[in-house]
Amino acid sequence: MPEAGDISADEFRHAGHQLIDWIADYWEHPERYPVLSRARPGEIARALPASAPEEPETLDTILRDFEQIIVPGVTHWNHPGFLAYFAVTGSAPGVLGELLSAALNVNAMLWRTSPAATELEEVTLDWLRQLLNLPGTFSGVIYDTASISSMVAMAAAREAASPGVKTRGLAGAPPMRVYCSDQAHSSIEKAAITLGIGREGTRTIPSDAEYRMQPARLREAIERDIAAGDRPIFVAATVGTTATTSVDPVLEIADVCEEFGLWLHVDGAYGGTAAVIPEMRWVWEGVGRADSIVVNPHKWLFTPIDCSAFFSRRLDVVRAAFSLVPDYLRTSESDVHNYMDYGVQLGRRFRALKLWFVLRAYGREGIVDRLREHIRLAHELEGWIQATPNWEVAAPVPFSTVCFRYNPPGVDEETVNAVNLAIIDCVNNTGEVFISGTRLRGKEVIRLAIGHIRTTEEHVHRAWDLLQQAARAVNAG
Numbered sequence: 001m002p003e004a005g006d007i008s009a010d011e012f013r014h015a016g017h018q019l020i021d022w023i024a025d026y027w028e029h030p031e032r033y034p035v036l037s038r039a040r041p042g043e044i045a046r047a048l049p050a051s052a053p054e055e056p057e058t059l060d061t062i063l064r065d066f067e068q069i070i071v072p073g074v075t076h077w078n079h080p081g082f083l084a085y086f087a088v089t090g091s092a093p094g095v096l097g098e099l100l101s102a103a104l105n106v107n108a109m110l111w112r113t114s115p116a117a118t119e120l121e122e123v124t125l126d127w128l129r130q131l132l133n134l135p136g137t138f139s140g141v142i143y144d145t146a147s148i149s150s151m152v153a154m155a156a157a158r159e160a161a162s163p164g165v166k167t168r169g170l171a172g173a174p175p176m177r178v179y180c181s182d183q184a185h186s187s188i189e190k191a192a193i194t195l196g197i198g199r200e201g202t203r204t205i206p207s208d209a210e211y212r213m214q215p216a217r218l219r220e221a222i223e224r225d226i227a228a229g230d231r232p233i234f235v236a237a238t239v240g241t242t243a244t245t246s247v248d249p250v251l252e253i254a255d256v257c258e259e260f261g262l263w264l265h266v267d268g269a270y271g272g273t274a275a276v277i278p279e280m281r282w283v284w285e286g287v288g289r290a291d292s293i294v295v296n297p298h299k300w301l302f303t304p305i306d307c308s309a310f311f312s313r314r315l316d317v318v319r320a321a322f323s324l325v326p327d328y329l330r331t332s333e334s335d336v337h338n339y340m341d342y343g344v345q346l347g348r349r350f351r352a353l354k355l356w357f358v359l360r361a362y363g364r365e366g367i368v369d370r371l372r373e374h375i376r377l378a379h380e381l382e383g384w385i386q387a388t389p390n391w392e393v394a395a396p397v398p399f400s401t402v403c404f405r406y407n408p409p410g411v412d413e414e415t416v417n418a419v420n421l422a423i424i425d426c427v428n429n430t431g432e433v434f435i436s437g438t439r440l441r442g443k444e445v446i447r448l449a450i451g452h453i454r455t456t457e458e459h460v461h462r463a464w465d466l467l468q469q470a471a472r473a474v475n476a477g
């Protein structure tokens with residue numbers, strides 16, 4: 001008789017209890033793992049069989065291999081010593097929500113394919129909109145990533161500027177142009193590639209000394225393109241740029257966009273979350289005038305990856321850009337959101353569930369307290385750096401990310417760059433913390449981002465000790 005049906009409820013229960021214990025233990029004792037995996041390229045793949053098993057295997061065996069083979073190849077993003085890129089958190093409530101969404105396995109493509117998934121997405125995003133102090137004219141959609149949210153925004157801009165493109169494609173239309181600063185995330189340029197605007201159609205506006213877009217240069221670029229017969233359609237401003245977390249002057253950029261009738265998109269993938277904190281509302285100045293905004297709960301709002309919140313005052317335009325309903329997906333309900341109409345993908349995960357768990361489990365106060373603490377820790381670190389000879393802060397610190405470098409006097413730029421790269425490697429090799437770097441106008445800098453829910457002053461202090469030790473070791477070598 002061929003096997004049919006799933007494993008038994010008892011076997012699931014047994015493995016499930018073991019798994020929850022494993023996760024709780026993992027979070028309680030992160031120090032047992034190096035944050036940055038020590039695996040060599042190919043090592044994990046070689047440890048695994050070349051083909052799937054012929055015979056069934058027990059969940060116990062699979063869990064054992066998970067621990068012995070997979071975990072050593074994991075870089076521990078959910079470790080409080082993770083201070084690289086933008087540190088993120090898969091929080092306990094978020095993980096529970098994620099588990100339930102896998103268990104339900106609904107596809108939120110149409111309202112009727114799971115009314116609760118659609119309506120919870122509407123409600124949760126409206127809660128988030130209020131927490132972020134955005135006007136009630138904005139409504140939202142959850143996508144997987146900010147890259148996709150920004151691509152959707154650019155597609156909506158293209159639709160608003162030239163509705164015929166949906167039917168006829170780009171041929172025959174004047175070349176479209178989009179604008180962002182030289183500090184914008186590469187996802188803006190990727191969106192332009194995807195939408196047929198291209199890298200050459202993406203105008204990179206120079207940033208100022210504090211890495212913010214210069215609105216006067218934006219205006220010049222738009223005027224130049226119009227004079228050349230091109231078609232400006234879209235501007236991306238960033239609140240919390242990837243390298244230095246700078247805040248573009250959204251208010252002045254909004255003036256330019258309104259003057260020329262361009263779609264203004266605000267990429268607040270990381271920094272936008274800070275608008276929940278009353279004294280950080282300034283980062284959001286002018287954002288209410290944007291056409292669309294992206295904030296990633298999977299970055300700095302304790303929600304397991306992936307979860308990107310897209311808000312727009314013009315969701316009707318997003319819908320017009322994407323809606324295409326085949327016969328088999330026609331439904332009779334009116335006045336409902338069929339979220340498949342708002343993007344490229346049909347199938348959609350029930351992502352709102354984990355965000356709902358997170359917002360409820362911490363509440364506004366809990367979220368504000370945690371974000372405030374991360375910002376406080378970043379300013380502590382900034383102070384330690386400023387007070388230490390041979391070290392310097394490389395950019396303003398508006399949020400919880402600090403860019404800095406070791407810069408002893410009398411050393412040429414090339415050597416300073418090499419020393420900073422060596423310091424990063426040396427610190428990461430300890431396995432205690434993981435930091436990253438970036439290049440700012442030719443200078444290699446160290447970049448430390450605080451964003452994990454369990455990162456404390458002790459972790460940041462330890463990272464600073466390790467950095468100073470590394471600088472001494474690199475100098476001595």
Ligand SMILES: Cc1ncc(COP(=O)(O)O)c(C=O)c1O
Nearest residue numbers: 145146147185240241242267269
């Ligand atoms: C400002 C900014 N926008 C967009 C992104 C891309 O985010 P995602 O991975 O969600 O596409 C990043 C990634 O760090 C970012 O820093």
